[in-house]
Amino acid sequence: MLNIGCHLSASKGFLNMAKEAVSINANTFQFFTRNPRGFKAKDIDEKDINKFLEYISDKNFAPIVAHAPYTLNACSADEKIRELAKVTMADDLRRMEYVPNNYYNFHPGSHVKQGVEVGTDYIVEMLNSILTPQQTTTVLLETMAGKGSEIGRSFNELKDILDRVELKEKMGVCLDTCHIWDGGYNIVDDLDRVVDEFDSIIGLDKLYAIHLNDSKNVMNSHKDRHETIGNGHIGLEALARVINHPQLRNLPFELETPNDLQGYAKEIEILRQLYNE
Ligand code: FE
Ligand code: FE
Ligand code: ZN
Numbered sequence: 001m002l003n004i005g006c007h008l009s010a011s012k013g014f015l016n017m018a019k020e021a022v023s024i025n026a027n028t029f030q031f032f033t034r035n036p037r038g039f040k041a042k043d044i045d046e047k048d049i050n051k052f053l054e055y056i057s058d059k060n061f062a063p064i065v066a067h068a069p070y071t072l073n074a075c076s077a078d079e080k081i082r083e084l085a086k087v088t089m090a091d092d093l094r095r096m097e098y099v100p101n102n103y104y105n106f107h108p109g110s111h112v113k114q115g116v117e118v119g120t121d122y123i124v125e126m127l128n129s130i131l132t133p134q135q136t137t138t139v140l141l142e143t144m145a146g147k148g149s150e151i152g153r154s155f156n157e158l159k160d161i162l163d164r165v166e167l168k169e170k171m172g173v174c175l176d177t178c179h180i181w182d183g184g185y186n187i188v189d190d191l192d193r194v195v196d197e198f199d200s201i202i203g204l205d206k207l208y209a210i211h212l213n214d215s216k217n218v219m220n221s222h223k224d225r226h227e228t229i230g231n232g233h234i235g236l237e238a239l240a241r242v243i244n245h246p247q248l249r250n251l252p253f254e255l256e257t258p259n260d261l262q263g264y265a266k267e268i269e270i271l272r273q274l275y276n277e
Contacts, residue, residue, distance in 0.1 A: 002243060002275040003062035004212070005029040006255035006264040013045060014052035014099065018061075024265035025272065028062040030211075030254040033092045033104075036069045039084065041091070049098050062252040065140075065174070065209050066096060068106035074126045075109040075119035075151060082122055085109070090130040093137055100136040103208055103252075105174045107142050108152040108161060119151045124164040131167040140174040140208055145182035145224035153183050153222070155201040162206065172206045176256075177242060178213035178227070181234055184220040188238040195247055204247055212239060212253040212271075228257045229267045240274040249275075 005028035008017045021029045034041035074085040089106065096104055111119030131139065141161060146153030151161075158173055165171050175198070181187055185194045198204065214232030216225040230236035243253060255267055 003252040013048040028252040030065040033066045063102045065103045073109040075111050075122040086126050096137040104137050105140040110149045127165045131170045138172050140172045142174045145179040146222040147224045172208040174209040176211035178215040181215050182221050210253045
């Protein structure tokens with residue numbers, strides 16, 4: 001079965017997200033842990049979480065994906081912003097233990113003129129200071145489009161981070177199809193080669209989730225503008241090959257396309273039809 005879902009608003013809680021997911025034939029979803037453009041988080045609602053866990057228990061859900069706020073920048077030149085990233089992620093990981101054994105995805109960050117090496121040092125330092133042996137959450141680095149000074153624009157940049165994290169078993173990667181296409185990986189004409197390259201540099205055992213998006217831009221544009229499925233430069237045929245790829249097909253796929261709930265429902269229906277059971 002195809003494990004697919006989409007990004008949902010967390011404002012009405014976990015049970016509501018699960019019900020919305022089920023209503024559009026999804027069996028996973030992604031959500032922001034807090035205000036994506038700020039840092040404010042709601043209080044943990046244990047009643048809601050218990051109802052959620054009960055609700056999904058018989059529904060064949062794949063792991064769900066929490067997404068850190070966009071404003072979190074672990075490799076800022078400003079020490080206060082780095083500290084805020086550390087405190088925020090540590091708090092998010094503490095909260096994630098209320099919904100154990102799921103994924104927490106974040107953008108490695110933008111180094112802004114400090115260079116990739118300095119930025120990488122800061123990201124590694126943060127991860128080594130907040131990951132714990134007890135946590136059940138796997139923390140995922142997202143592949144980035146390479147807009148501005150974003151770190152994570154190549155598989156090698158992510159590998160350089162992963163190599164230096166002490167608790168390696170707590171770390172993985174989330175591959176975003178729009179981002180790697182914009183970053184110069186030709187998943188339209190040469191998906192097998194891209195998957196092989198990921199495997200030889202990072203290792204497919206480190207790939208935990210996929211953000212399934214089309215792109216408004218051409219390959220190697222370094223733009224990061226998502227398009228609805230089938231209406232961008234990646235296209236439906238190439239995305240169908242992604243969900244059916246023997247080494248990707250069992251992962252959870254999360255749509256982050258510009259859509260309302262009905263738009264997501266339609267995309268999920270199309271993709272489920274294109275999945276070879
Ligand atoms: Fe993201
Ligand atoms: Fe993404
Ligand atoms: Zn994006």
